[in-house]
Amino acid sequence: xxxxxxxxxxxxxxxTVSAVREETQTARTLVLDVPDWPGHLAGQHVDVRLTAxxxxxxxxxxSIASAWPSxxxxxxxxDLTVEQVPDGEVSPYLGQVIGVGDPLEIRxxxxxxxVWRPEQPGPIQLIGGGSGMVPLMAILxxxxxAGRQPDVRLLYSVRRPESVLYAGELARSKSEIAFAYTRExxxxxRIGRIDAEVLARSxxxxxxxxxxxxxxxxxxxxxxxxxxxxxxxxxxxxxxxRFGPSGGGR
Amino acid sequence: MGIxxxxxxxxxxxxxxxxxxxxxxxxxxVLSAGPTPQIRPEHWEFTVTTETGEVxxxxxxxxxxxxxxxxxxxxxxxxxxxxxxxxxxxxxxxVLLEDVESAADYALVQxxxxxTTNLPVEDLLDGQAWIAHKFDGEDLAPEHGGPARLLVxxxxxxxxxxxxxxxxxxxTDEPGFWETVGYHEYGDPWREQRYAGD
Ligand SMILES: Cc1cc2nc3c(=O)[nH]c(=O)nc-3n(C[C@H](O)[C@H](O)[C@H](O)COP(=O)(O)OP(=O)(O)OC[C@H]3O[C@@H](n4cnc5c(N)ncnc54)[C@H](O)[C@@H]3O)c2cc1C
Numbered sequence: 001x002x003x004x005x006x007x008x009x010x011x012x013x014x015x016t017v018s019a020v021r022e023e024t025q026t027a028r029t030l031v032l033d034v035p036d037w038p039g040h041l042a043g044q045h046v047d048v049r050l051t052a053x054x055x056x057x058x059x060x061x062x063s064i065a066s067a068w069p070s071x072x073x074x075x076x077x078x079d080l081t082v083e084q085v086p087d088g089e090v091s092p093y094l095g096q097v098i099g100v101g102d103p104l105e106i107r108x109x110x111x112x113x114x115v116w117r118p119e120q121p122g123p124i125q126l127i128g129g130g131s132g133m134v135p136l137m138a139i140l141x142x143x144x145x146a147g148r149q150p151d152v153r154l155l156y157s158v159r160r161p162e163s164v165l166y167a168g169e170l171a172r173s174k175s176e177i178a179f180a181y182t183r184e185x186x187x188x189x190r191i192g193r194i195d196a197e198v199l200a201r202s203x204x205x206x207x208x209x210x211x212x213x214x215x216x217x218x219x220x221x222x223x224x225x226x227x228x229x230x231x232x233x234x235x236x237x238x239x240x241x242r243f244g245p246s247g248g249g250r
Numbered sequence: 251m252g253i254x255x256x257x258x259x260x261x262x263x264x265x266x267x268x269x270x271x272x273x274x275x276x277x278x279x280v281l282s283a284g285p286t287p288q289i290r291p292e293h294w295e296f297t298v299t300t301e302t303g304e305v306x307x308x309x310x311x312x313x314x315x316x317x318x319x320x321x322x323x324x325x326x327x328x329x330x331x332x333x334x335x336x337x338x339x340x341x342x343x344x345v346l347l348e349d350v351e352s353a354a355d356y357a358l359v360q361x362x363x364x365x366t367t368n369l370p371v372e373d374l375l376d377g378q379a380w381i382a383h384k385f386d387g388e389d390l391a392p393e394h395g396g397p398a399r400l401l402v403x404x405x406x407x408x409x410x411x412x413x414x415x416x417x418x419x420x421x422t423d424e425p426g427f428w429e430t431v432g433y434h435e436y437g438d439p440w441r442e443q444r445y446a447g448d
Contacts, residue, residue, distance in 0.1 A: 010445050014253055047444075050255040058260050059271050061329065089261040089273075097257045105252055110445060112431025113283055218280050222393060225285035235285045236364060242281050 010107045012049060013037075015078065017102050023081060023165045027131065028095055029065060032078045032104065039068045042142035043115035043135045043213070043241075046078065046108030050090060060090040063134040063215075063241075064109065065166075067141035078106070081165060083131035114213065114241040115139075118146045122211060125204045127194070127224055129157040129216025132243060133165045136215055140175060149174040153210075155202045157194050157220065160184040178202035196227055206232035215241040267324075268332050269439035275331040280393045283427065287363040287413050291397045294362075296381065297416035300352045308346075310397070314383070316341045321380060323403035325410075326439035338401055340382030343374040354419035358426060359400055362413040367426035369402065369409055369436070371419060378404060381414060406437040406444070 015032040022028050045063045066079035084095035098104060116124065116139040124143055126136040133156055143152050152175040158164050160183050170177055178201075179185075180194045192198075204210040212233060214224050221242045228238050268274065291310040298306040308316070319342050324334045357374055359367050373379065382401040383390050390396035395412025402409050408428050429435055434443040442448060 010447065012252060049252065050258045050260065051252055052258050052260045053254050056260045056262060057271075058258075059330065093255070093258050098255070102256055103253050104255070110432060113427070222280060222286065229285045235287070238284050240282065240284055242279070 010110070012105050012107045014103045015106050017098060017100050017104060018077070020100055023167075024163055026095070026163075027081060027083045027165055029079050029081045030094060030098065030104070032080065032106070034078050034106065037078060038109075040064055040078070040109035041112070041115040041117060042067050042138040044109035044111045044138075045135065046080070046106040047110065048080070048090065048094070049105040049107075050093060051105070058089050061110070062094075063138065065134050065137045065141075067138055067145055069145075081131070081134045081137075114215070114239050116142060116211070116213070118142065118148075120211065123151045123204050123208050124148070124153070125210040125212040126152065126154040127157075127203065127212065127214045128154070129194075129220035129224075130159075130163070130243075131165070132214075132216030132220065132241070134215075135241060136213060137166055139213060140173070144173065144175065152176065153202070153204055154178070155180065155194065155198070157182060157216070161186060194224055194227070196231060199224075199227055199231055203228075206234075209234070209237065212238045213241075214238065216243065218242045267334070269326055270442050271444075272326055272330055272332040272439065275333055278333060278336075278394065279327070279329075279331055281327065281329060281407075282393075282412060283365065284363060286393050287361075288392055289362050289397060289413060294397050294415075296346075296398070296414065298346060298350050299416065299418045300350060301354045301419050301421055302351075304351065306346075306350055313341065313381070313398070316345055319380065321401075323401065325403060325407055327407040328433065328437070328439075328444050332439075337386050338380065338382040339384035339387075340380035340398070340401060342377060343379040343381070344377065346381065347375065350419075352419045354421055356420050356423040358418045358420060358424050359409075359411045359414060360416045360418065361411050362415050365411060365413070365427050367409050367411050368424055368429055369405065370423075373402060373405065374417075378402065404438070406434075406439050408433065409437050 015034040018033045019031040045061045049059045051057050062080045065081045082091050082094040085091045128136045154177045157180040185191050214221050221240050294310050296308045321338050326332045357371050379402045383398040399412040400410050400414045
């Protein structure tokens with residue numbers, strides 16, 4: 001099912017927006033109905049293609065936020081969560097213009113490295129920055145569907161509490177979740193970026209042998225991956241995904 | 251064919267000089283599958299292994315003693331950014347493969363950190379590929395593949411393997427890291443060969 005989706009020709013499909021969820025002031029989730037969706041692995045992404053009336057096209061990649069199957073009952077819902085980039089070409093369209101009932105062309109799923117498979121043994125460490133939380137949410141959801149809560153730890157770097165994606169669901173989660181607030185935080189919380197001390201306190205220690213997934217803007221991923229290796233994590237167990245294009249700013 | 255996206259007009263940042271689906275960036279994004287390996291030049295070596303198992307080996311001193319070329323190239327990443335007019339210094343693969351006895355059609359590139367990528371040998375020859383160790387006149391930074399990376403600018407950038415360690419020549423084509431997980435075998439940006447089957 002999901003494995004075979006990696007091979008063969010990837011075709012463009014016309015999905016329909018079936019629901020929209022506001023996540024934060026600047027991010028929203030599009031719930032897509034995709035005919036004949038072949039299924040996906042948690043961590044994979046899709047390419048989205050927009051076409052103007054004169055034929056001009058723009059394409060960008062967006063991670064899939066939903067686990068597969070998306071509910072215990074199954075069903076082919078693909079959730080994308082888009083953080084609006086000021087002055088961006090595609091994200092403001094997905095974040096403001098498109099609405100319920102509108103069509104959206106996607107193809108995928110794509111990517112077979114930054115993924116978690118239910119049969120994969122061992123603990124899971126998720127470390128996200130900003131919209132880098134999206135594929136990690138798919139992994140968290142898939143792992144929880146598989147009953148693997150005790151294996152999962154999430155360390156999520158956000159500017160302020162209002163920037164937390166999926167805040168309600170994370171608050172109800174039984175997995176071990178820690179936040180690093182970089183600008184403002186709840187009273188009494190440390191404000192600052194993830195450093196060696198935060199990692200040591202919140203993440204699985206290197207001897208546990210967790211598979212580590214790091215996703216976010218490039219400088220974030222670069223810093224966190226270096227810290228992990230310096231702390232003794234096996235580089236072969238650290239998987240990274242960097243959200244382009246500029247990597248900075250978010 | 252596809253559909254028109256209701257209400258989308260676009261900002262049209264891509265110029266005519268760019269391959270389809272690409273847009274211009276001025277900075278130099280970093281994309282890799284894992285942490286950045288830190289390799290000191292004195293510990294670096296580069297090997298070419300032929301289909302008969304013969305190994306050619308260069309340490310840093312031998313490698314930097316080879317004839318050097320300066321080249322200015324446009325880079326195209328499969329994640330859709332393109333960066334134009336980048337300046338590099340390195341050793342042409344024509345130089346490295348000159349005395350290598352081989353009739354192999356395929357090359358599997360191997361890297362420190364375990365990354366691999368495959369490409370036809372003919373894409374490495376005739377002034378199309380370098381092992382580069384300077385960018386903009388400076389030693390190549392580790393996050394961009396330093397001390398040395400492969401540079402094959404006419405293919406998507408994942409073929410320009412960072413932290414390169416060697417090339418294995420073979421009669422059979424063996425997919426590399428991204429090629430195994432759904433990316434295109436060849437990766438021509440002008441034909442938008444992003445994923446398997448494109
Ligand atoms: C594998 C992958 C998964 C991703 N998943 C997600 C996800 O789940 N959620 C998410 O929100 N994002 C995700 N992204 C990022 C996403 O693909 C887009 O990059 C992001 O939405 C911005 O696109 P945009 O068209 O709005 O902005 P763009 O128009 O691309 O602009 C981005 C920035 O670059 C600047 N810029 C662009 N072109 C130029 C130019 N020619 N000159 C000067 N400045 C320029 C803009 O001003 C802006 O600041 C992912 C990226 C990848 C590679």
